[in-house]
Amino acid sequence: MIVSLSMSLASAAFAAEPQLPKLPASPYFWMPPSASITSENTDALYNVMLWMSLFFAVAIFYAMARFCLKYRAKSRAANEIAQKTSEHNTMLELTWSVIPLLIVIPLFVGGFKGYVNLRTPPKGAMEIRATGQKWKWLFNYPGLGTPDDTLHVPVNTSVRMVINAVDVIHSLYIPSFRTKMDAVPGRYTDLWFKATQVGEFPIFCAEYCGTSHSDMLSRVIVHPPGGYEQWLANTIAAADSLTGKDRGAMLYEKQGCSTCHTIDGSPKVGPSWKGIFGKMEAMTAGSPIKVDENYLRESMMDPQAHIVMGFSPAMPTYQGKLSDKDIDGLIEFIKSLK
Amino acid sequence: MASPSATADVVAPRSSSGGDNYLTHDKGILSWIFTLDHKRIGVMYLCSVLTAFALGGFFALMVRTELLTPGRTIMDHDTYNQMFTLHGAIMVFLVIIPGIPAALGNIIMPLQLGAKDVAFPRLNLASYHLWVVGAIFMLTSLAINAVDTGWTFYTPYSLTTSTAVVPAAFGAFILGFSSIFTGLNFIVTVHKLRPPGMTWFRMPLFVWSLYATALIQVLATPVIGITLLMMIVERTLHIGIFDPTLGGDPVLFQHFFWFYSHPAVYIMIVPAFGVIGEIIPVFSRKRMFGYKFIAISSLAIAFLGFLVWGHHLFVSGQSVLAGTIFSAITFLIAIPTAIKVFNWITTMYKGVIHLDTPMLYALAFLWVFTIGGLTGIFLAVMSVDVHLHDTYFVVAHFHYVMMGGAITAFMGGLHYWWPKAFGRMYNEKLGRIAATLVFLGLNTTFFPQFILGSRGMPRRYYNYLPEFQSLHVLSTLGAYTLGIGFLMTAFYLVRSLKNGKIAPANPWGGVTLEWQCSSPPPYYNFHKAPVVTAGPYDGYEDLMYDEKLGGYLPRPSSGDSPPRPLK
Numbered sequence A: 001m002i003v004s005l006s007m008s009l010a011s012a013a014f015a016a017e018p019q020l021p022k023l024p025a026s027p028y029f030w031m032p033p034s035a036s037i038t039s040e041n042t043d044a045l046y047n048v049m050l051w052m053s054l055f056f057a058v059a060i061f062y063a064m065a066r067f068c069l070k071y072r073a074k075s076r077a078a079n080e081i082a083q084k085t086s087e088h089n090t091m092l093e094l095t096w097s098v099i100p101l102l103i104v105i106p107l108f109v110g111g112f113k114g115y116v117n118l119r120t121p122p123k124g125a126m127e128i129r130a131t132g133q134k135w136k137w138l139f140n141y142p143g144l145g146t147p148d149d150t151l152h153v154p155v156n157t158s159v160r161m162v163i164n165a166v167d168v169i170h171s172l173y174i175p176s177f178r179t180k181m182d183a184v185p186g187r188y189t190d191l192w193f194k195a196t197q198v199g200e201f202p203i204f205c206a207e208y209c210g211t212s213h214s215d216m217l218s219r220v221i222v223h224p225p226g227g228y229e230q231w232l233a234n235t236i237a238a239a240d241s242l243t244g245k246d247r248g249a250m251l252y253e254k255q256g257c258s259t260c261h262t263i264d265g266s267p268k269v270g271p272s273w274k275g276i277f278g279k280m281e282a283m284t285a286g287s288p289i290k291v292d293e294n295y296l297r298e299s300m301m302d303p304q305a306h307i308v309m310g311f312s313p314a315m316p317t318y319q320g321k322l323s324d325k326d327i328d329g330l331i332e333f334i335k336s337l338k
Numbered sequence B: 001m002a003s004p005s006a007t008a009d010v011v012a013p014r015s016s017s018g019g020d021n022y023l024t025h026d027k028g029i030l031s032w033i034f035t036l037d038h039k040r041i042g043v044m045y046l047c048s049v050l051t052a053f054a055l056g057g058f059f060a061l062m063v064r065t066e067l068l069t070p071g072r073t074i075m076d077h078d079t080y081n082q083m084f085t086l087h088g089a090i091m092v093f094l095v096i097i098p099g100i101p102a103a104l105g106n107i108i109m110p111l112q113l114g115a116k117d118v119a120f121p122r123l124n125l126a127s128y129h130l131w132v133v134g135a136i137f138m139l140t141s142l143a144i145n146a147v148d149t150g151w152t153f154y155t156p157y158s159l160t161t162s163t164a165v166v167p168a169a170f171g172a173f174i175l176g177f178s179s180i181f182t183g184l185n186f187i188v189t190v191h192k193l194r195p196p197g198m199t200w201f202r203m204p205l206f207v208w209s210l211y212a213t214a215l216i217q218v219l220a221t222p223v224i225g226i227t228l229l230m231m232i233v234e235r236t237l238h239i240g241i242f243d244p245t246l247g248g249d250p251v252l253f254q255h256f257f258w259f260y261s262h263p264a265v266y267i268m269i270v271p272a273f274g275v276i277g278e279i280i281p282v283f284s285r286k287r288m289f290g291y292k293f294i295a296i297s298s299l300a301i302a303f304l305g306f307l308v309w310g311h312h313l314f315v316s317g318q319s320v321l322a323g324t325i326f327s328a329i330t331f332l333i334a335i336p337t338a339i340k341v342f343n344w345i346t347t348m349y350k351g352v353i354h355l356d357t358p359m360l361y362a363l364a365f366l367w368v369f370t371i372g373g374l375t376g377i378f379l380a381v382m383s384v385d386v387h388l389h390d391t392y393f394v395v396a397h398f399h400y401v402m403m404g405g406a407i408t409a410f411m412g413g414l415h416y417w418w419p420k421a422f423g424r425m426y427n428e429k430l431g432r433i434a435a436t437l438v439f440l441g442l443n444t445t446f447f448p449q450f451i452l453g454s455r456g457m458p459r460r461y462y463n464y465l466p467e468f469q470s471l472h473v474l475s476t477l478g479a480y481t482l483g484i485g486f487l488m489t490a491f492y493l494v495r496s497l498k499n500g501k502i503a504p505a506n507p508w509g510g511v512t513l514e515w516q517c518s519s520p521p522p523y524y525n526f527h528k529a530p531v532v533t534a535g536p537y538d539g540y541e542d543l544m545y546d547e548k549l550g551g552y553l554p555r556p557s558s559g560d561s562p563p564r565p566l567k
Helices: A002-012 A039-070 A090-119 A227-241 A244-254 A293-301 A324-336 B004-011 B029-033 B038-066 B077-112 B121-145 B165-192 B205-237 B250-284 B291-307 B320-348 B357-380 B382-388 B392-422 B428-454 B466-499
Strands: A126-133 A136-140 A151-154 A158-165 A170-174 A179-183 A189-194 A199-205 A218-223 B543-546 B551-554
Touching: A039 A090, A039 B320, A039 B357, A039 B382, A090 A189, A090 B320, A090 B357, A090 B382, A126 A151, A126 A170, A126 A179, A136 A151, A151 A227, A158 A170, A158 A179, A179 A189, A179 B382, A218 A227, A244 A324, A293 A324, B029 B038, B038 B077, B038 B121, B038 B392, B038 B466, B077 B121, B077 B165, B077 B205, B077 B250, B077 B392, B121 B165, B165 B205, B205 B250, B205 B291, B250 B291, B250 B320, B250 B357, B250 B392, B291 B320, B320 B357, B320 B382, B357 B382, B357 B392, B357 B428, B382 B428, B392 B428, B392 B466, B428 B466
Parallel strands: A126 A158, A151 A218
Antiparallel strands: A126 A136, A158 A189, A170 A179, A170 A199, A199 A218, B543 B551
C-alpha cells in the first residue's frame, strides 16, 4: 500500500501538466453547487436580489418602451407640443425614495449577518494552514511535516484555514463554499467552512499575482467520515519513507517547483532543471557561477542572491519550508535529470 | 430688440460657413497647440481622448480574442497580463476620466453659461498639455516593457514586477494634475462666470454634474498622486511603506488607492448623469421631472462617494466593523441613484419623444445603467460580495457602469453636441444603426460575464477551466460587435466633417444657452452676454422646427418682438 502510493507520487512528478480541477455540475443556473454550510446565507440573498432586480429591470424597461411607443413624435415638422404634467410631485418622489430604502435595509442586515458568520470561525474548528506563493497553494496539516498542494478536509467538520502569503497578495477562493480570503504577506488572515458534500471542488487564486495567476489552481477534496484520517496516515508514511531523488521528485510537484521549472529542457519562468547541474551559468549580476550543490541550496534558501541571466527574480524563498532531507532530495533529483 | 446679437445668431442659420468661427479664426498648427480658447482645447482633448479610446479598445479586443479558448489563443501569459493592464489604465486614466468633463465639458460648459471662456484659460491649456505629457509617460511604459500590474497597481506585486511600473505610475500621477486643473477651473467658472439671471437652480444639469465632478477631482485626486509617488519612491529607493519585506503594509496601499479610485468612479459617472439630463428633456420636449432633486443628488453622490472606499476590501482582512460601516453607506448611495433613474423615465411620460441618435444612446444608458446599478447592490451585500469579489461578476458590473454608463453617455453627448462643435450634421441613419450595434454589443459582451462570475470564474485569468468557454466565446462575439459599432461611428463622424449637411444653430430644439450661438460658435461665443430669465428647460413650446433649415427657430406666434431664446 505504502509502496504503491510512493510509486504513484513519484510518477506523478513526471506528468507534463498538472491536472485541472473539474468544475462539478451544478443544480443551479447562476451558482456552482453548494457544498458548505457557509453557502446558505449567500445563496438565499443572491436569489432574493435576483428576483428583485428582475422585477425592477422589467418595470423600468417596460416604462421606457411604453413611453417611447406611446409618446413617440410623428415628425419634427409636426411640431407637437408635450402635454403639461407636473414637474415635481412630492408624494411620488417620497414613495420611490422610501421603497428602495425599505428594500435595501433587510438586504444590508442579511449581508451583515452572513458576513459576521463567514468571518467568525466556530470554537474548536480543525486548523489547516494555507500559504500562497507564486503560483501554488500549499496546505499544512496538523501532524504532517511537508505541505501538500491539495486541500483535504473531512465532511461535516468545521475547518479554519489560517492563510498567509510569502511573496505578493493572493486570495484563496473556493466557489462551492462561497468563501474567499486574501493571503497577505506579513500577516495572517483566516476563513472557515464546514463541508456538507463529499467530493472534489476547485480552488482558485482570486487576487492577481503575476504571470501564472490563472494557473494557481488547486482542489479541495472532501473525504467521507474516516477518509481524511486514512489519507493523512498514508501521506505521513509515504512522505517519511521517500528519500533521495524520489523525495525530490515528490517535492518538485508538491512544493510548486513545477510551476516555474520544467524537467524537459524548455525554460519557463525559471531555468529548466534538465541538464542544469554542473553547468556554468551567466548571472544577471556578477561573474558566471557553476551550478553545484551549494548554488542549488542557495537558490532555494535565498533565491534572489544570484539570478541566472535571462530570468526575473520571481522565486519565493523556501527557508523554513524544506528540511535538509528535502534539500538533499531535490538536489539528487536535479542531478538525475541529465 | 433686447438682445439683438443673440437673436441674430438664432435666426442666422450658420450662414457663417464662410464667416468667422472658432475653427477658422486662427490658422496654423501652433494656433491650436497654444490656443487659450476653451472650444479648441476641448476639441484637442476630444481628438486625444478618442485616439486613446481606439488604443484601449484595441487592447480590449486583444484580451477578448485571447479568451476565446481556455488555453493559449494568440499570445502568452505575460503579454495577456500587459494587455489587460494597458486596457484598464488607458480607459480609466486617459479616456473616461477626461472624456466627458475635459472634452465635452470644455467645449460646451462655458457656452451653457453664456461665458466667453472658462475662468482660467491658461490653466485649461496647461491641463491639456499635462494630459499629453502623462499619456507619453504611459506609452513609454508600453515601449520599454509594458506594465503588468493591472490598472490598480496593487502592492507588493507592483513593487516586485520587472515591468516598467515607474513610467506608467508617473504618467498617472501627471494625469492627476491635469484632472485637478480642469476641476479647479470648472469650480471657479461655475461660481464666477454665470450670466446675469442664472441662479444655481437655473443651471443646466450638465453644469451641475460637472460642478459636482470638479469637487471630487480637486479633493480626491491628490491622494492618488501622493500614493503613486510613494509607490515610486519605494520601488526606486526601497523606503518601506507598502512592502512587507521592508516593514510596510501592502493593504495600506489598497486603502489609499480606493480612497481616490472610488470617488473616481463618480468622476466617471456623474458627468454622464449630466449628459443624460440634457438629452432626455430636449428629445422629450419636456422639462426635467424633479430637476432640483437631480441637481442636488449629484452633490450628495459626490459627497457619499468619499465614504465607501472600504467596500473594495471586504476580503482583504479589513475589520468586520469597518466593513459594516462601508457597506451601509454604500447602500445609501443606491437611493439617490435609483431616484435619478425614476426621474429620467418620468420625464418621458406624456412627452413628444424623438428617437434620434443622442436619444437612442440616452435610452441605452438607462437600460445598461439600471443593470449596472442593480448588480451593484449584490456587491454591496457583504456576504454575497465575499463570493463575487474579484470574479467576472465585478468585471461585468463595472463595465456596465463605466462602459455601458459613462461611454454610452459620452457617445450620446458627442452626437448631441457634434453639430454645435463642428457645424456639420452626421448621417443620422448610420448613427442609429451604430447606436443599436453598440447597445447589442455591450449587452452581449458583458451580460454573460455576470453568469461567469457567479459561477466562480475569477478575473484577470489567462487560462480558464474549459467549462467556462461557451460564455467566454459569447462575450468575445459581443466585443467584436462593439468594435464594429465604434468603427462605424468613427467613419461617419469623420466623413461628416467634409460631406455632412451644414448644421443649423439649433438642430434639436434645445433651450440651453449653447444653442443660441451659431454652429460652430464664433470665437468669442456670444457677442453680448445673454441674460437668463427662466429655468434651463423652459420654453420648448416657444420653438418651432423649420424643415428647410433642419433646425429650430423661435415660434413666430410669440410675436415679432424678441423671441424668447434666453429662457
